[in-house]
Amino acid sequence: MGGDGRRDLVATGVLWVILTALGEWAVLGTNMLPTLASRQGEEVDGAFRLLMIYSVPVMAFVLAVLFYSVIRWRVEGRPEEDGPPLADHRGFSRTWFFVSVGLAALLFIHPGVTGLLALEREMKEEPDLVVELTGVQWHWDVNFPEHGVTLENPPELVLPVGSTIRFDLTSTDVIHAFWVPAFRLKQDAIPGQTNSVTITPLETGSYEEDDAFRLQCAELCGTGHARMFLPVRVVDQAEFEEWLAGAGMGPMEGMEGMDMGDRGDGMGMGDEGDGMKMGDEG
Numbered sequence: 001m002g003g004d005g006r007r008d009l010v011a012t013g014v015l016w017v018i019l020t021a022l023g024e025w026a027v028l029g030t031n032m033l034p035t036l037a038s039r040q041g042e043e044v045d046g047a048f049r050l051l052m053i054y055s056v057p058v059m060a061f062v063l064a065v066l067f068y069s070v071i072r073w074r075v076e077g078r079p080e081e082d083g084p085p086l087a088d089h090r091g092f093s094r095t096w097f098f099v100s101v102g103l104a105a106l107l108f109i110h111p112g113v114t115g116l117l118a119l120e121r122e123m124k125e126e127p128d129l130v131v132e133l134t135g136v137q138w139h140w141d142v143n144f145p146e147h148g149v150t151l152e153n154p155p156e157l158v159l160p161v162g163s164t165i166r167f168d169l170t171s172t173d174v175i176h177a178f179w180v181p182a183f184r185l186k187q188d189a190i191p192g193q194t195n196s197v198t199i200t201p202l203e204t205g206s207y208e209e210d211d212a213f214r215l216q217c218a219e220l221c222g223t224g225h226a227r228m229f230l231p232v233r234v235v236d237q238a239e240f241e242e243w244l245a246g247a248g249m250g251p252m253e254g255m256e257g258m259d260m261g262d263r264g265d266g267m268g269m270g271d272e273g274d275g276m277k278m279g280d281e282g
């Protein structure tokens with residue numbers, strides 16, 4: 001570096017500040033996430049935004065040093081020999097080490113631990129509505145146990161806005177996973193056990209207008225995995241009750257009225273038989 005060392009440092013520093021400002025402007029000024037429609041998802045998006053804000057200066061530093069070095073120390077033509085050996089710089093190494101460890105520890109605590117605790121509180125919330133979802137290669141069966149309504153491979157899943165909904169998930173065959181992009185959270189649906197995820201939809205919406213409103217299987221489960229999704233429609237309470245009453249009466253295309261009501265408790269005996277008997281479209 002020699003006498004130009006100070007000038008190189010200042011130039012790299014200025015470049016770092018400019019790249020950081022541009023990056024933060026892009027991160028804060030744009031929303032690259034899908035529609036957010038649940039209260040629990042706010043926690044997720046908040047964590048994502050914070051991680052982006054923290055990561056911009058780190059990435060900007062790497063890029064600033066890289067860009068500056070590439071331009072400043074470029075060799076014309078084909079180099080005849082290796083560049084000068086790089087000597088260790090203890091001060092730089094130490095600073096880099098402690099800043100990295102400090103940042104990692106900070107993120108581990110917040111939003112890491114604090115976010116998990118917040119979501120855990122949400123998951124323990126008393127639900128207004130329970131929805132049992134059973135993954136079947138390759139569709140979802142839906143049961144509203146409090147209303148005695150069971151829908152086999154329904155054309156859509158309708159949910160009430162503002163209600164805290166606990167989804168109880170299981171599977172009859174392989175591992176599937178619950179994921180509604182607009183709600184953010186994911187949970188596995190595993191044969192022989194019931195996993196739960198609690199979600200409070202805060203916005204109405206439907207798959208026709210926004211494909212973030214779909215219950216998409218998020219665990220590779222076979223050749224039909226990509227098509228294993230169920231359009232979701234979030235409506236107000238009155239409309240939900242109206243839909244539920246209609247759904248319970250049947251008949252709607254591809255869905256059934258009252259079933260045995262024992263689905264969703266894992267691999268109940270006779271699930272296979274029910275499917276054969278009731279399901280007319282497979």
Ligand SMILES: [Cu+2]
Nearest residue numbers: 217219221225
């Ligand atoms: Cu799948």
